[in-house]
Amino acid sequence: MRPKTYLTRRSFGAMLLASTAAACADPDADPDAQPAAEDFVEGYGPIEDAGYRLPGIPSEYLQGVNRRASGIYNGEQRGNTIDVDPFAKFLYHVREDGTTTRYPVGVGRAGKSIRGTATIRMKRKWPSWTPTANMLRTEPEVYGDLAAGIPGGLRSPLGARALYLYRGSRDTYYRIHGTNDLESIGNSGSAGCIRMFNQDIIHLFDQIDVPMRVHIRDEAESLRVDPENFERGIELPPKIIDAEELLGPEAVAADHPPVFDDA
Numbered sequence: 001m002r003p004k005t006y007l008t009r010r011s012f013g014a015m016l017l018a019s020t021a022a023a024c025a026d027p028d029a030d031p032d033a034q035p036a037a038e039d040f041v042e043g044y045g046p047i048e049d050a051g052y053r054l055p056g057i058p059s060e061y062l063q064g065v066n067r068r069a070s071g072i073y074n075g076e077q078r079g080n081t082i083d084v085d086p087f088a089k090f091l092y093h094v095r096e097d098g099t100t101t102r103y104p105v106g107v108g109r110a111g112k113s114i115r116g117t118a119t120i121r122m123k124r125k126w127p128s129w130t131p132t133a134n135m136l137r138t139e140p141e142v143y144g145d146l147a148a149g150i151p152g153g154l155r156s157p158l159g160a161r162a163l164y165l166y167r168g169s170r171d172t173y174y175r176i177h178g179t180n181d182l183e184s185i186g187n188s189g190s191a192g193c194i195r196m197f198n199q200d201i202i203h204l205f206d207q208i209d210v211p212m213r214v215h216i217r218d219e220a221e222s223l224r225v226d227p228e229n230f231e232r233g234i235e236l237p238p239k240i241i242d243a244e245e246l247l248g249p250e251a252v253a254a255d256h257p258p259v260f261d262d263a
Contacts, residue, residue, distance in 0.1 A: 043068055044199050050126055050258035052154060054198050057182060061197075065090075065229065066104045066186045068200055073100035075225050082120065082163075082176070082214040084194060086113045087222035087227035089186050091176070091194065093207055095215050101207070103200045105176075106184035108192035109235055113216070114174040118165040120212045123205060126258035127151035128163040135191050142238045152258055157181075160198040161205040165214055176214075177201060189236030 040046075040056040042069070047054040070194045077083045079096035086107040107113050132148035135142075150156050159178020166172060178198040184190060185197055196204065222230055 003197050042204070044197065047199060047202065049160060049202065052126075052160075052258065054160065057197055057199060061182045061185065065232075068101060068103050068203065070099065070101045073098055075100075076221060078213050080212065082208070082212060082216065084176075084214065085217045085222050085226060086188075086194075086228075087217065087219060087231055088226045089188075089233050090226070090229070091196065093204060101150070101204070103196055103204060104194035106179065106181070106186065106190055107188050108190050109188050109238070112192040113191070114165065114172060114192060114194075115216055115218065117216070118172055118174070118214045119162045120176070120208070120210050120214060121166040122164040123208075123210055124152075124162050126160060127156065127177070128152045129156045129158045129159045139191070139238055149226075155242060159196075159201060161162050161169075163201075163203040163205070163208075163210075176204075184236060187233035187236050189238065191238065 024058050038056065041059055041062045043056040044062060046056045073092060073094050073156065075092060075094065077094055079094055079098065081094045083092040083094055083100075084090075084093075084105065084107075085092075089105055089107060091103045091105045093103075094100050128151045131143040131146055136147055138145060147215060152158075157177075158175060159180065162175045162177040164171065165176070166176045174193055176194045176196065178201040179185070179195040180198075181189070181195065182197070184195055219223070
């Protein structure tokens with residue numbers, strides 16, 4: 001019988017997705033020919049979605065454990081749970097059969113992360129975004145010019161998808177969402193929400209139903225379950241990534257309301 005693969009410690013490295021293949025140079029190639037299209041790590045190439053073209057994720061942001069992988073869950077939570085480790089910067093989609101998909105995430109800076117448990121009660125494609133009153137009050141230099149909010153689309157800091165966290169019937173104003181800030185994945189840098197590569201939040205969004213329980217590990221649990229990755233990453237200063245920086249001015253100039261196939 002084929003042995004099980006566990007998403008934990010050093011054994012995890014053996015089951016990571018393959019890295020981008022390097023192209024070999026052809027000595028007889030035309031020097032004036034156009035270069036070949038960039039290869040991407042599997043699952044992280046360009047995506048056409050709701051009339052938008054999301055670029056692929058450059059491999060420099062997908063080094064080591066900083067990419068999606070699947071295996072047997074080795075944590076402490078029950079099935080049908082999203083288990084978030086803000087210290088190791090991972091999110092696990094835990095299934096009833098004991099398997100999981102692990103995604104790298106970016107989390108809140110010190111003192112700004114959600115704690116405990118919550119429930120995903122709503123999920124949205126290409127969501128709009130408005131900074132909270134607390135964000136405007138505590139970091140006006142970052143969010144002040146954005147007080148009116150940003151509609152769903154390429155400019156939205158929530159990216160291609162968002163999962164909305166509630167406690168009871170109360171919106172916590174924390175989200176699990178996509179991002180244009182590729183550097184933040186695997187690090188601490190947000191105002192408290194849980195960020196994912198757009199390719200990963202689209203993948204997760206399509207796997208789950210609501211309501212779904214969300215558990216956020218505390219320090220002790222993170223140390224028990226994944227001491228090797230405890231406190232990986234660095235703390236980054238707050239920032240909003242201009243979509244033009246990622247996609248180019250022509251793409252953003254053509255921004256439009258999303259067009260959903262299932263509308």
